[in-house]
Amino acid sequence: MKTFALKGRGDRGGFTLVELLVVIAIIGILIGLLLPAVQAAREAARRMQCTNNLKQMGLAIQNYHDTNSCLPGYGMGGTIPYDYTPYIGMLPFFEQTARYDSIAAGDGNGVWQQEPFDNHEGFLRPIPTILCPSDAGSKTGYTESGYAAPFTTCNYRFSYGDAVNGRGWYNDCKSNNANCPHNSRCVFAMVHSGRGVGHGWCPPLSAITDGTSNTVLMSERCASPRGRYTSDSDTRVKSGWVKTGIWGGNPKSTCMTQVGNNGQYIASATAYAGSGSLYGYWFFNNTTFFTIMPPNGPSCGDDFTDTLIASATSNHSGGVNAVLADGSVRFVSDTIDCGDLTVPVSLNPAGKTNAHPVGGPSPYGVWGALGSCNGGETTASM
């Protein structure tokens, strides 16, 4: 009576122990392969969404340009500073019209009332479109004492190119337009402006003489949200910045040497948090990045406001996303050519260090060339 299949296999009988062990080993190996792949797939999905968000930023800038005939700028106010970031002007172009209207309502006479760090709905609560899902650190914003909700944080940052505005400009600039530095290296320069958004430095796309496909507008940076003037420590290379007083030296010996092991700065570095804390406030630590240090490189400076070389960083493997002025999103590798980092950073026009003339080719390789909008570099292709 042959009722069971195993018996049907004739004289071979069942499986041997060795065969079973081999099969188990194979299954083990396959699972071992699959698990990391699943993790990688999750990160790949997050990265894809991050890329998509950045694309929305690129489109918002283009649509802003269509409406206003210029790119959104950092907007300084008149006698009262309205030190907004380009985000505020862009709000209606990435479906945040209500937020824009609440800020722009002002006093009813066209005078903008809110400071970008006020306890006001326009500057509180997260906006998913300006957060990169790969950066868990950006999800929880900082809630200032007495405020209704956490500040709106951001991961996407505007390019300041490969040179830095003079410092000490802030009050000079408030009192006298002529004292306002203008960083002609990039389109998101900060200058004095009329009151409110849209009256600041507002360059047309034609100001990008290097070509829109050779100039980066925005990239990303890991966040570590804090209050406005934090002195909290953050020793992670990707989100913290080191107080080096970089202006005395060059980026290589002063800043690159601050990187230690395991994604941390060296133990002796004084490193601060605050990256991406307030999406509406102009501080370099909030919404700016520079195309000087390589992607995922260190950030160094003297002050989180206007003397900080913030670098593009991300949790994606091996690089950062960046949106170019032509609206395309590219992945920029950590190993992109950064030229000669021993050339001191230009502080034209107000600073003392002016190692490379603003207006000429960038000394910082392809990355620097992508950051400048009018450097005339011939090697800006990625």
Add this chain to the structure above:
Amino acid sequence: MTLAKNCAVLALVCALTVALVGCGSSGGGSRSGLVKASGILTYNGQPVDGATLDFRPMDESVQNGVAAGFTDEKGMFSLMTDRPGDGALPGKYRVSVKKQVEMIDGMTRDEYVKANDKEGNGEVSFDKNKLKTEDLLPAKYNDPLNSPLEVEIPSGGIKNLEIKLED
């Protein structure tokens, strides 16, 4: 025979695994020829912290060969060329050393901001012409082209490089 067959299958799987793993991303390789180099910086016999060192190749044909270091609280540094901690190319270098502080009215920027911050918001303007960079080390060492310090990084790397500064 069955065992041999199964082992053949297992070998195949292993080979496939190795091949697949090979498809993973490889780290951006650092430039070949770099050797580890670290040491200590002293000034009149005392270790100097927070100083930057620039190692400029004396052979001018070397491209992007400047190595840099930064001293910790014990005066120790390790050199980097392309990536943090990757070392330096073997050869002769002219070494310049700086430890700079920027002063305004006899104060550092931090102290100045604290002393003049009437609005309490960290935003203080100052006359740029008053800003002075002070070097806490002798000036003869901070010129990258004419510093008297010359060192050689041996082809096997070096761990106890000593850079001595004197008045």
